[in-house]
Amino acid sequence: MTIVLYDLASRDDLRFSPNCWRTRLALAHKGLAADAVPTRFTEIADICGGGQKTIPVIEDGDSTVADSWQIANYLEETYADAPSLFGGAAGREYARFVQAWVQSQIHTRLARLIIKDVHDILTPEDQGYFRESRERAFRRSLEEIHAARDAHVDDLRRALTPVRQVIESQPFLGGEAPLYPDYLVFSALQWGRTTGSLALMADDDPLNAWVERCLDLHGGLARSAPARAT
Amino acid sequence: MTIVLYDLASRDDLRFSPNCWRTRLALAHKGLAADAVPTRFTEIADICGGGQKTIPVIEDGDSTVADSWQIANYLEETYADAPSLFGGAAGREYARFVQAWVQSQIHTRLARLIIKDVHDILTPEDQGYFRESRERAFRRSLEEIHAARDAHVDDLRRALTPVRQVIESQPFLGGEAPLYPDYLVFSALQWGRTTGSLALMADDDPLNAWVERCLDLHGGLARSAPARAT
Numbered sequence: 001m002t003i004v005l006y007d008l009a010s011r012d013d014l015r016f017s018p019n020c021w022r023t024r025l026a027l028a029h030k031g032l033a034a035d036a037v038p039t040r041f042t043e044i045a046d047i048c049g050g051g052q053k054t055i056p057v058i059e060d061g062d063s064t065v066a067d068s069w070q071i072a073n074y075l076e077e078t079y080a081d082a083p084s085l086f087g088g089a090a091g092r093e094y095a096r097f098v099q100a101w102v103q104s105q106i107h108t109r110l111a112r113l114i115i116k117d118v119h120d121i122l123t124p125e126d127q128g129y130f131r132e133s134r135e136r137a138f139r140r141s142l143e144e145i146h147a148a149r150d151a152h153v154d155d156l157r158r159a160l161t162p163v164r165q166v167i168e169s170q171p172f173l174g175g176e177a178p179l180y181p182d183y184l185v186f187s188a189l190q191w192g193r194t195t196g197s198l199a200l201m202a203d204d205d206p207l208n209a210w211v212e213r214c215l216d217l218h219g220g221l222a223r224s225a226p227a228r229a230t
Numbered sequence: 231m232t233i234v235l236y237d238l239a240s241r242d243d244l245r246f247s248p249n250c251w252r253t254r255l256a257l258a259h260k261g262l263a264a265d266a267v268p269t270r271f272t273e274i275a276d277i278c279g280g281g282q283k284t285i286p287v288i289e290d291g292d293s294t295v296a297d298s299w300q301i302a303n304y305l306e307e308t309y310a311d312a313p314s315l316f317g318g319a320a321g322r323e324y325a326r327f328v329q330a331w332v333q334s335q336i337h338t339r340l341a342r343l344i345i346k347d348v349h350d351i352l353t354p355e356d357q358g359y360f361r362e363s364r365e366r367a368f369r370r371s372l373e374e375i376h377a378a379r380d381a382h383v384d385d386l387r388r389a390l391t392p393v394r395q396v397i398e399s400q401p402f403l404g405g406e407a408p409l410y411p412d413y414l415v416f417s418a419l420q421w422g423r424t425t426g427s428l429a430l431m432a433d434d435d436p437l438n439a440w441v442e443r444c445l446d447l448h449g450g451l452a453r454s455a456p457a458r459a460t
Binding site: 092094179 | 322
């Protein structure tokens with residue numbers, strides 16, 4: 001049975017949400033068919049009969065599961081015979097740590113670089129919600145954040161050093177093959193790749209080869225979303 | 231048979247090295263008896279018949295193993311029936327990632343806060359080596375780095391956010407029980423605890439409870455090194 005994934009989408013149906021990409025790649029990793037339904041910020045309140053505040057949300061038969069971490073755990077338990085997302089109990093702790101690291105150290109830095117670009121690809125209704133909520137959180141206008149972004153590129157690149165060091169000696173954060181930590185970090189960079197108007201990594205950054213490997217996974221699933229930066 | 235660990239020591243035999251603490255805690259985790267031989271920076275060239283450049287180094291019967299990561303892997307393979315340091319293949323990748331993160335994001339920030347304090351506890355011979363090598367690396371005098379340290383405390387605390395988030399919902403980075411990632415992060419803070427003259431964490435930081443749990447492990451092994459900060 002096809003699983004329904006409510007997947008954040010732009011005005012032109014581009015899929016850019018890092019948290020939704022985690023789930024999309026997790027479903028593909030498990031070999032599960034999924035219907036990624038385009039959903040705008042201002043439509044989230046209406047999905048699944050109401051009551052949802054964020055996406056991703058999946059519907060799998062009678063089960064509705066929200067939150068990318070809860071979904072990853074649900075998939076790992078429900079589809080235990082499919083390839084593992086975590087690689088065991090300690091690997092699940094690996095994913096938990098990398099998620100905390102990505103959200104606190106990478107998403108925050110990346111948002112400063114792309115927040116205005118994200119705004120610009122949304123529907124008019126979503127733009128109103130997005131500007132209001134994000135300007136309140138950052139206490140600055142999107143235009144002010146955007147104007148200062150060049151000064152923060154090196155800060156993001158330095159923060160990614162642990163990933164760079166690991167993938168210089170092996171193909172994936174999971175080792176020879178990807179695990180959920182790869183999807184967590186890659187999905188952050190996919191957020192930048194699909195929405196951002198500047199190149200996040202230098203041309204000679206070893207991270208580029210790992211990004212390409214992630215783009216190739218699962219039949220080139222993530223490559224199906226076009227890159228905006230040129 | 232008792233394993234010999236060459237363990238970095240101060241003038242007064244205090245054990246402060248983060249990389250040596252990793253190994254000491256790994257040996258204890260495996261339930262292995264160890265003789266932690268106090269070794270100064272300027273004595274490293276003379277241990278094990280010469281040729282060593284850094285410590286920790288262990289001697290286990292006929293085997294000599296250098297580098298804390300190589301030692302952890304050696305112990306895991308050689309003493310496979312003892313409690314696991316990694317918890318399996320994915321857990322080994324967890325440790326690899328956390329080591330890259332600790333070394334690139336935490337040791338660097340911590341060094342700015344404690345480097346002069348570390349210098350001050352060394353033997354006169356070690357002080358000469360330490361000042362020359364560290365001032366060359368930082369391109370500033372130890373006194374200049376020390377004078378600027380208060381401005382960097384919050385930066386360290388922010389960088390530790392991923393650990394703080396994980397241990398707010400469970401006892402250890404390894405889950406219910408410690409794994410090598412706990413020792414990697416704790417040993418960095420133990421470096422600060424044993425040498426530093428300022429408190430690294432705020433009194434109400436949730437990390438303090440996790441540090442206390444780590445100090446209690448293996449019969450209070452890490453607590454045997456006195457804290458300098460008051």
